[in-house]
Amino acid sequence: MIPLPSFETERLLLRPLKRSDAKAIYEYSWRDDVGPRAGWAPHQSIKDTKRFIEYALSKPARKQPGVYAVILKAEKRLIGTMEIHSFFEGFKAEIGMVCHPAYQNRGYMHEASKAAMVYAFEFLNLRRLGYSHYPDNKPSERLREKLGFTYEGTLRNFHKRYDGQIVDFVTSSFTDDDYLKHYDSVFEPFKKTLTVK
Numbered sequence: 001m002i003p004l005p006s007f008e009t010e011r012l013l014l015r016p017l018k019r020s021d022a023k024a025i026y027e028y029s030w031r032d033d034v035g036p037r038a039g040w041a042p043h044q045s046i047k048d049t050k051r052f053i054e055y056a057l058s059k060p061a062r063k064q065p066g067v068y069a070v071i072l073k074a075e076k077r078l079i080g081t082m083e084i085h086s087f088f089e090g091f092k093a094e095i096g097m098v099c100h101p102a103y104q105n106r107g108y109m110h111e112a113s114k115a116a117m118v119y120a121f122e123f124l125n126l127r128r129l130g131y132s133h134y135p136d137n138k139p140s141e142r143l144r145e146k147l148g149f150t151y152e153g154t155l156r157n158f159h160k161r162y163d164g165q166i167v168d169f170v171t172s173s174f175t176d177d178d179y180l181k182h183y184d185s186v187f188e189p190f191k192k193t194l195t196v197k
């Protein structure tokens with residue numbers, strides 16, 4: 001079984017998703033400015049959210065790490081999800097995240113992503129972490145730049161969205177060498193604020 005430890009950062013708790021998170025996730029997953037930007041259809045009802053949670057909970061059985069709920073400690077509130085997905089043969093995976101619009105632009109996803117990167121490189125021992133987004137997803141582009149991912153290219157007509165549209169995909173990556181390069185300046189100081197549970 002792949003470990004999925006909980007992480008506490010200065011402002012957040014990342015812990016494995018639970019069935020009881022459905023209501024909090026549905027608060028944003030119905031919106032058309034959230035899921036479609038990450039490639040999934042807005043949830044039509046909480047039933048879709050429950051189906052998503054069942055899918056997330058089935059990941060360990062499919063040799064995938066699973067999905068984190070991102071909890072804002074000050075409000076004891078779920079504000080998004082974070083995931084290391086598409087884990088492949090123990091050496092590479094992709095990072096993906098979603099934040100409730102009411103909590104965007106406050107650095108929470110930057111903080112949660114750094115915890116996920118510690119998880120990716122120190123617990124999963126990845127050699128490569130990919131980050132992909134649609135070309136028009138500027139907040140996502142900004143976040144991956146802030147995290148230090150290297151742009152690799154734009155794959156043309158690469159992805160079929162949930163609505164059937166064929167779209168380009170911007171890909172970037174962060175390697176284990178990048179992790180070492182950024183360790184002293186970014187990850188070591190960050191880890192001083194991090195608790196693993």
Ligand SMILES: CC(C)(COP(=O)(O)OP(=O)(O)OC[C@H]1O[C@@H](n2cnc3c(N)ncnc32)[C@H](O)[C@@H]1OP(=O)(O)O)[C@@H](O)C(=O)NCCC(=O)NCCS
Pocket residue numbers: 033034035037038096097098099100103104105106107108109110111132133134137139140142143146
């Ligand atoms: C993409 C997404 C996760 C980005 O989240 P976000 O909330 O914008 O990200 P963050 O707030 O963590 O980081 C980015 C900004 O917050 C700012 N910020 C505010 N307070 C901050 C703090 N205390 N610490 C660090 N950054 C802070 C940063 O400066 C940065 O803005 P900048 O561009 O001016 O530098 C979010 O827009 C989202 O959920 N979108 C819908 C789904 C989606 O697109 N998912 C990604 C699919 S690839």
